[in-house]
Amino acid sequence: MDQLAEHILVLDPHKEDLLRLADYLCAKGYQVKTASTIDNANELLASTSVDLVFADVTNADIAHLSLGQADSYLIPLVVVSETPNSGDVVACLRAGASDYILKPVNDYINVDHVIDRILEKVRLSKHNKHLQKELEEGYKKLSAGLQELRADQKAGLQIKKKMLPKNEKKVNDIFFEHRVMPSL
Numbered sequence: 001m002d003q004l005a006e007h008i009l010v011l012d013p014h015k016e017d018l019l020r021l022a023d024y025l026c027a028k029g030y031q032v033k034t035a036s037t038i039d040n041a042n043e044l045l046a047s048t049s050v051d052l053v054f055a056d057v058t059n060a061d062i063a064h065l066s067l068g069q070a071d072s073y074l075i076p077l078v079v080v081s082e083t084p085n086s087g088d089v090v091a092c093l094r095a096g097a098s099d100y101i102l103k104p105v106n107d108y109i110n111v112d113h114v115i116d117r118i119l120e121k122v123r124l125s126k127h128n129k130h131l132q133k134e135l136e137e138g139y140k141k142l143s144a145g146l147q148e149l150r151a152d153q154k155a156g157l158q159i160k161k162k163m164l165p166k167n168e169k170k171v172n173d174i175f176f177e178h179r180v181m182p183s184l
Contacts, residue, residue, distance in 0.1 A: 062097060
């Protein structure tokens with residue numbers, strides 16, 4: 001499988017639903033891990049890189065998922081669940097879910113739309129982190145170069161001062177003086 005494919009974790013206690021969604025995502029080219037409990041999901045989240053999580057969880061269960069990563073990136077969560085009312089959907093979104101898909105999932109066009117939207121944000125976030133790292137490295141190199149330039153200019157100033165005559169000199173009623181002003 002492609003090493004650059006996004007990694008998706010599917011968490012669902014219902015084996016049939018878990019396999020159906022996992023098979024669909026694998027067929028679309030994603031690298032898919034599956035878990036049937038929150039504990040199993042947390043073990044996978046701790047040991048592997050995951051870009052997106054689909055989970056059949058309640059709003060109370062969301063807090064038990066370890067969606068934060070060491071580099072301060074929060075893994076997006078899409079809740080895929082049956083719900084008795086819209087209040088549960090709102091509660092899941094308030095608890096941190098990025099989106100909500102109702103079960104049973106028969107129309108995967110909505111799933112594709114959610115994946116495309118969320119993974120585009122993930123890609124942009126990763127790209128921004130990469131650019132930020134490059135920028136920080138460039139800044140460090142530039143700062144080191146400027147520091148070296150300042151040291152060179154100070155050394156050059158000392159050499160120039162030693163080569164010049166004393167500051168004031170009088171020759172036949174004419175006073176001579178000089179001043180060295182480095183660009184620093």
